[in-house]
Amino acid sequence: MAADEQVTLLDTWASSIGMRVRIALAEKGVKYEFIEQDLWNKSGLLLQMNPVHKKIPVLVHNGKPVCESLVIAQYIDEVWKDKAPLLPSDPYQRAQSRFWADFVDKKIYEHVRTIMTTKVEDQEAAGKKDFIDTLKLMEGELGDKPYFGGETLGYVDVALLPYCCWFYTYENILNFSLEADCPKLNAYCKRCLQKESVSKSLEDPKKIYDFALKLRKKLGVE
């Protein structure tokens, strides 16, 4: 596999969705080329590799594109199957993992989109409490396990962990403390960041916050 393997990731540095793919690749020890995309001025390569959605992340493996972060994560798990399995082998446990990763997509992703496109003074009305309740639901699912995947990092962790470097931003915009409201999730993030595959795949929370403020100014909500 190693000699003629060509793995490229079309991504943007701050994307919590792109970070999912970076974590999956790091867990599998896959070397890849990261190509930063300008989403305000989309490249010919991006439009060619994701003509349907024109979005990142896109994994290009030996010239063939795979799109949609969770589809990519499952692809990575199936291709590089001899190391660090992301999904369990039991069909029922796999269904549960897929359910919770889908929950992260349906609930947390939609919440953060609202947070990012809403003025600070409108956040309470826009669902601040619902967001925190959603995080608490995730805490309940984590329970006493070190990872959502159990003893090792898994598919749900891949879906959720990128938000760890974005929580500082959400705390500032929403005026809440993750440590106070969701101490278990806070501890989970700190624990996971000790893992190299996670720490090298995520970005600095302060840099993310600067980026978020600039983006919110651009969107007219800051």
Next chain:
Amino acid sequence: MASDQVTLLDLWASPFGMRVRLALAEKGVKYEYSEQDLMNKGALLLQMNPVHKKIPVLVHNGKPVCESLIIVQYIDEVWKDKAPFLPSDPYQRAQSRFWADFVDKKIYDFGRKIWMEKGEDQEAAKKGFIDSLKLLEGELGDKPYFGGETIGYVDIALVPFYTWFYAYETIGNFSIEAECPKLIGYCKRCLKKETVSKSLEDPKKVYDFVVMLRKKYGIE
């Protein structure tokens, strides 16, 4: 396997529920169908899907699986010796997952807006809907099914929405067949298969259901 207990919590008109019915039919799995009242949710539904409180829910030997495409993948993995839905090659599997996700993101959302919205919003939804179907036509190409020679994951994700096309057309005042003849041809071809025809509902009955919903939501 013979002592398997399989129950489906569902709503007759739901295209998501029809996906699961079709998947179970393809695998030849016997199950108990339990019609749910979503205006007055039963304790069983709330117990089996406490997070979303939605149908469909597959209950297999007492354990619930929720979200239609997750259920379909589960069915494919448990009853793996017959009628595989996903190809074996990882790249082809990724393509199947991509297009099933596309159906979820585009067909359902635009379709919903066609029957719930009016004026400009409805027109925009009609355009988005047709554009999405045309993309699917391109993906289908000359294959009999999205799965190739046999019904697969994308077919299961998409075909149930055909039962809602008559409602979209009538309410939206447009012809899907005129814009996407290949896709309609594909749907009619699928309906010739017994597993499909017995899993899908009558489009006229679905239309009556949508009319009732529109009255309920005060859209008329």
